[in-house]
Amino acid sequence: MKIAILLKQVPVKDATLELSGDNTWIDEDDVQFEINDSDHYGLAEALNIAKANDGEVTVVTMGPDRVKDSIKQALAKGAHKAIHIDDEEMSSTDPLTRAKVIAEAIKDENFDLILSGLQSDDFGYGQTGVLIAEILGMPHATLVVETEILEGKIKVKRELEGGWFQNAELPLPALLSIQSGLTDIPYATIKGIMMAKKKPVAEVDADDLGVDLDTGAFKLQKIYTPVKSKETVVLDGDADSIVSQLIDKLKNEAKVL
Amino acid sequence: MQSPSVHDFFDFNSLLSDEERQVRESVREFVSSEIQPVIRDYYRKGEFPRHLAKPFGELGLLGSNLDGYGCPGLNNVAYGLIMTELEYCDSGIRSFVSVQGALVMYPIYSFGSEEQKKKYLPKLATGEMIGCFGLTEPDYGSDPSGMITRAEKVDGGYKLNGRKMWITNASLADVAVVWAKLDGVVRGFLIEKKTQGFTAKPMHGKLSLRASDTSEILLDDCVVSEDALLPKSAGLKSPLSCLTQARYGIAWGVMGAALACFNESLEYAKGRIMFDKPIAGFQLTQNKFAEMMTEITKMQLLLVQLGRLKDAGKMHHAQVSLAKRNNCYQALQIARSGREILGANGIMDDYVCMRHAANLESVITYEGTHEIHTLVLGQSATGISAFQ
Numbered sequence A: 001m002k003i004a005i006l007l008k009q010v011p012v013k014d015a016t017l018e019l020s021g022d023n024t025w026i027d028e029d030d031v032q033f034e035i036n037d038s039d040h041y042g043l044a045e046a047l048n049i050a051k052a053n054d055g056e057v058t059v060v061t062m063g064p065d066r067v068k069d070s071i072k073q074a075l076a077k078g079a080h081k082a083i084h085i086d087d088e089e090m091s092s093t094d095p096l097t098r099a100k101v102i103a104e105a106i107k108d109e110n111f112d113l114i115l116s117g118l119q120s121d122d123f124g125y126g127q128t129g130v131l132i133a134e135i136l137g138m139p140h141a142t143l144v145v146e147t148e149i150l151e152g153k154i155k156v157k158r159e160l161e162g163g164w165f166q167n168a169e170l171p172l173p174a175l176l177s178i179q180s181g182l183t184d185i186p187y188a189t190i191k192g193i194m195m196a197k198k199k200p201v202a203e204v205d206a207d208d209l210g211v212d213l214d215t216g217a218f219k220l221q222k223i224y225t226p227v228k229s230k231e232t233v234v235l236d237g238d239a240d241s242i243v244s245q246l247i248d249k250l251k252n253e254a255k256v257l
Numbered sequence B: 001m002q003s004p005s006v007h008d009f010f011d012f013n014s015l016l017s018d019e020e021r022q023v024r025e026s027v028r029e030f031v032s033s034e035i036q037p038v039i040r041d042y043y044r045k046g047e048f049p050r051h052l053a054k055p056f057g058e059l060g061l062l063g064s065n066l067d068g069y070g071c072p073g074l075n076n077v078a079y080g081l082i083m084t085e086l087e088y089c090d091s092g093i094r095s096f097v098s099v100q101g102a103l104v105m106y107p108i109y110s111f112g113s114e115e116q117k118k119k120y121l122p123k124l125a126t127g128e129m130i131g132c133f134g135l136t137e138p139d140y141g142s143d144p145s146g147m148i149t150r151a152e153k154v155d156g157g158y159k160l161n162g163r164k165m166w167i168t169n170a171s172l173a174d175v176a177v178v179w180a181k182l183d184g185v186v187r188g189f190l191i192e193k194k195t196q197g198f199t200a201k202p203m204h205g206k207l208s209l210r211a212s213d214t215s216e217i218l219l220d221d222c223v224v225s226e227d228a229l230l231p232k233s234a235g236l237k238s239p240l241s242c243l244t245q246a247r248y249g250i251a252w253g254v255m256g257a258a259l260a261c262f263n264e265s266l267e268y269a270k271g272r273i274m275f276d277k278p279i280a281g282f283q284l285t286q287n288k289f290a291e292m293m294t295e296i297t298k299m300q301l302l303l304v305q306l307g308r309l310k311d312a313g314k315m316h317h318a319q320v321s322l323a324k325r326n327n328c329y330q331a332l333q334i335a336r337s338g339r340e341i342l343g344a345n346g347i348m349d350d351y352v353c354m355r356h357a358a359n360l361e362s363v364i365t366y367e368g369t370h371e372i373h374t375l376v377l378g379q380s381a382t383g384i385s386a387f388q
């Protein structure tokens, strides 16, 4: 069974972020990166499924050279090999464009199962996986909390809102995004770390995949830090008038009544 | 030029390989999720968190710098970083791993027969078995050459009599490496816990290293078979070579305790306002941080070079004495300074400085006291031994 885990690298959670000069991304110079939190759960699920079904896990990561650290970490945790889609310029952050690139890079691998985390901690689109499934013509399910491999298909339990769950069966190959927090994330063992060096990492250049990287479905114009504003209003008048002014403001401006 | 990190002032990080950094990262994650949340309770109870033995084994931390028999063969810098990460949490946790790897697995690896290695090392590596190392006796601490414990040849094996004291892990241990004199020569014996005549008794009332088991071992006509003798052990130099391994790990470990105290007291000092300003803004407090940073930086650079020498097979035991002596002493000063900075809060176990300071009182004493390492260095300097 061939399983892929789509794994993204994002800035560490407590990183102090500065905007880049053109206000379209952050200044990466002094920022540390790590594996996107929810992708850990995707990886853990991929490893569990592989273990139970004699499978092989391939890490698929798109990004500049720095993402190799995260790839190595995933290999140390037990993934068998990796595909690094080298995107040095990080040309597009548009999820559709990225999905096209990734789909193109992995289409000939014939994965039986493609897993991803819930969403990325940087942009939080939560779309890339689903878009890849659509491009590759695979069924997909999001927010998966349980999986069971059956003959040629997979049974999944999905978390819906309000404490509801949905059970579904998808024919393989399929793509799932895994809900966070349910599986134990494995630690990289010493042996795993030492063996990771010898595991194959295929390099694919994002520019060579025939996808137009420059004209995405949308373009990020500007990012900015939220502007903090604070205004103090002193209410004048006698007690009755202050109370009615206050009620008006609470109802119509603060909208808390 | 950006100012350097206060935790790594001379970019010690850049002296490490990717693999070494990954090992550090993984152990750090494990320690912060699995041990930090429970350490205070175990310290209070005066108990080692026994449930950690197997996870340590799964992670590969037990005998990690040995190669083969289930051990990964990690280099000595990465091994040292593991010790630092463990002792960042607690010296007792590091002690467990040190004893298992350097004082139990190492002697079996170095002085054991092929059968002994095959029988014990894989299980010690997974944490399925726990070991201890019995050298110190009630009347012979710094001078183990005077040990009273004796082994005598009997039909089909050896009979041991004597008493060992201050033995880490002894009450938890499935197998004890016990040093005894056989025909006047110090030899190592592997004694399994169920052996008749072998008793381990926990020592109570410790004010230090409380999250570690420290026990006494009584050997009362304890008869073991011939294959319990470590065949290649020969004289006091055998246990001393184990101590060199363990001291190497201690030298790295205490840097973790020092860093924990530095980090905690620095954060505290920045937030604690007295006389209308953060106490971090007072010159006397800043002097403490300047000393801490200087000493931690010196430790980092000294250790990485010591590790590279060890990997190259060029490490001398006196170099380990220098590192153990200096780092334990400085870590203890740092823990005490950190405790002072925390004021009254510093005496509470909500904070780590005082626990580390209390632990380090053991660490500066065991594996050769500060004074004994001073004499080793004195001998290196002058060529004259002060021991005799």
Ligand SMILES: Cc1cc2nc3c(=O)[nH]c(=O)nc-3n(C[C@H](O)[C@H](O)[C@H](O)COP(=O)(O)OP(=O)(O)OC[C@H]3O[C@@H](n4cnc5c(N)ncnc54)[C@H](O)[C@@H]3O)c2cc1C
Binding pocket: B099, B133, B134, B135, B136, B138, B140, B141, B142, B143, B165, B166, B167, B168, B169, B209, B214, B362, B365, B366, B367, B368, B369, B370, B371, B372, B375, B386, B387
């Ligand atoms: C928590 C803990 C765990 C331990 N675990 C183990 C273990 O697993 N296995 C084991 O075998 N042992 C263990 N030990 C024992 C430890 O190694 C000894 O305590 C240590 O070697 C010192 O021996 P001692 O306590 O008998 O002190 P002593 O040797 O009596 O020394 C007392 C004082 O005299 C000083 N002194 C002694 N000789 C000289 C000299 N020539 N010149 C100047 N000063 C001198 C010492 O430095 C010290 O300050 C442990 C100890 C502790 C506290």
